[in-house]
Amino acid sequence: MSGLIGRKLAEAALVGLIVSFATFLLVNWTGDLAISLGGMQASKEELVKLRAAYGLDRPLLVQYVDWARRALSGDLGRSFFSQEDVLPLILSRLAVTSRLALAALLVGIATAAPLGILAAIYQGKWIDHLAQTIAALSQAMPSFWSGLLLILFFGVNLKILPISGNDDWTGYIMPALALGWFVFPIMLRLLRAGMVEALSADYVRTARAKGLDPKRIVLKHALRNAVLPVVSLAAVQFGQLLGGSVVVEAVFALPGVGQLAWNSIQRADFPVVQAVVLLVAMIFVVVNLIADIINGVLDPRIRRA
């Protein structure tokens, strides 16, 4: 296990280096911070002064190395626009997005798990068709649209949930449903396929022949094997939800990290963009490491490897 952790940490360092450099280049090539700062009416001379004041007139590589050196010592810089330190700024936004991602993942798992198991047990029956139809519907319906429908129904019509904002935990219910709805189909399909395979495996046939309780066969023997790829997928999904919840955050006006990244990209506020991308990349690495560890616990073959 220690070998696995060491390998993952080395991977994390490499990922961090590559994504931060690529982000730095992309932000600089596609936008101009001096113009974003000075506004459209800034004259040529003012832009020259701004670039000099912020060190933006130096070669890109020098600027990157300077940023990376400070980042390694824990200083991720300050937003050029809000003048806030980047780390606390992102952490405050990350708290909102993490809650949303976790809640969405729970919604996805809580709906996909029972339906996936039932669909596999009753393969080809009406419940299987129903589950697959719901999955197809969910894939065809983008999260912003399902979000707007939820707003209309629960927010405007029934008035039982807040339409926007995160003043309390109820503000997360509709965004989590909209985002969980997006996670649900892939989880359902993977779990169903895994369960179908497991239920037709020799060890399940043997267990049935031995007269074991059918519930125990499904939940303990088959599910344990079928859930392995779902755990890995949940880890990847969690990372994606952290970085990709920007649309749902916009629809529900949640001040999350996705919104922060989107606004920062638009105005080329690269210290913030860099830090967000780096942080999300690191979360991906850590979450994958956790998934590997969980898989190792669930499957002794992985542990030994």
Add this chain to the structure above:
Amino acid sequence: MNKLFSAALLASTLISAPTFAQQAQNSLTWGFSSEIETLDPYVTAKRTSQLIIRNMLENLVVREPATGAAKPGLATAWKWIDPTTLEFTLRKGVTFHDGSPFTADDVVYTVNYVKNPDTKTSFGKADYGFLKSAQKVDDFTVRLILEAPTPSAVDQLTQVLFILPKASHEKLGARAFASAPIGTGPMKLEKFEPGRTTVMVKNDNYYAADWGKPRLNRITVLTIADPQTASAELSAGKVDLLWQIQPDQMQQLKQSSNVTTASGGSVAVSFLSLDAAGRSGANPLQDKNVRLAISHAIDREAIAKVLRGEASEVIVSPCHPRQFGCTQQVTKYEYNLAKAKDYMAKSNVPKNFELKISAFTDNGPVAEAIAGDLRQIGIDAKLDFRETSAWIKDLFAGNMPAAVVPWPSNGIYDVVAINPLFFTGDQGDYALDPVVMESFKKANVLNDPDERLKLYRTGYEKIANEAYVVPLMTSVTHYAYRKGLDITLPVDGYPIMYMAGWK
């Protein structure tokens, strides 16, 4: 998809009866589409953020919303001492939110702070280029020294130079001040969550201003980026006012029984810049016949009404008709495809030449409409959409043969807010015409209004005769607000919230 949502929203509002708690508490909640990331007016160059800040920090002069005229603010009177010196008489008995008195020292401190090259946070430098320094005459008289004669200075001061409290600002420092600003304004900050909400409460010690006293107890600004969500919040009663909404959103909300929709003015205009000077390399637009053909081929009336709203006006000069010096008595080019094709036939350019029309994403639909019109006269118009700052960079670098330029003029009622960058040989000038450059450069620093008007007329006539640009239309600011809200729609598109109240 939007229409479906609109219909559903309308049905929802008809069967539900929203409750309006804000009105009962004499509060107002404003749904804002952009994030307010700081409350320091010298950190943000965004007029939208400054609109919020204006409730707490005041300027020397205030623009009257209904007329656009400069009225007393922290200064009660002003006069020109010479073409580069403006003297202000300051209001007595005014205190900042922390109780400290407002004096000439605060004005001098603010000007020095803004003009200090070490003040790295003063991003809105373009706003303060006309100011040179400030001199205290006595505790309640101050002189602003200008870099050059600036006839529009008083109008510009309605928009810029938010007065800082010398003692508190020095003590707190710019960073702390940005999240807890102290001003003399009618509202005081209660809560600020960057990116989400700003809450301001009434300043009970506010002086008797010329416009009156604040009527609202509380103003809450909520960031809601998604227009459909914002509409739903207005219908559900959480939000009382939406500003700068899209024409289709307005149509949708118009049908809601508890909402008033209205369109107000704006100083912003759009024009199509054409590379007549060949800055982007030799190109067909250097041929006057092609520019004339383009001028006749674009259905500006349709673009204005559909994409900007019914109240949008087609312009004939690249400036806002309300701006001083913006003459409309110039050659006009009506929408006439036959004429456009004739001019194309007269030109020596190859048939179906390719023309890239650049725009940043917000103006994509305008560029698409123009491209569609140009294809009808045999121009192979291609679209080139960029991120805003990348678009500005390339436009000013001289790399764009044709570009849709939206210009807000920073709310200034004078063509000096638009022509220096585009027609005096500066970075946005794709005409580089000596007559235009000379007349505008002279007029921009003259104080004699008649002489200025004469020179501007010369410049704009030349621009129109040569069809250097295609003036498109004015922008319109669309509002939707709860019935019962008493608000004066401003001619410049920037509502002054502290003057609003409930009927």
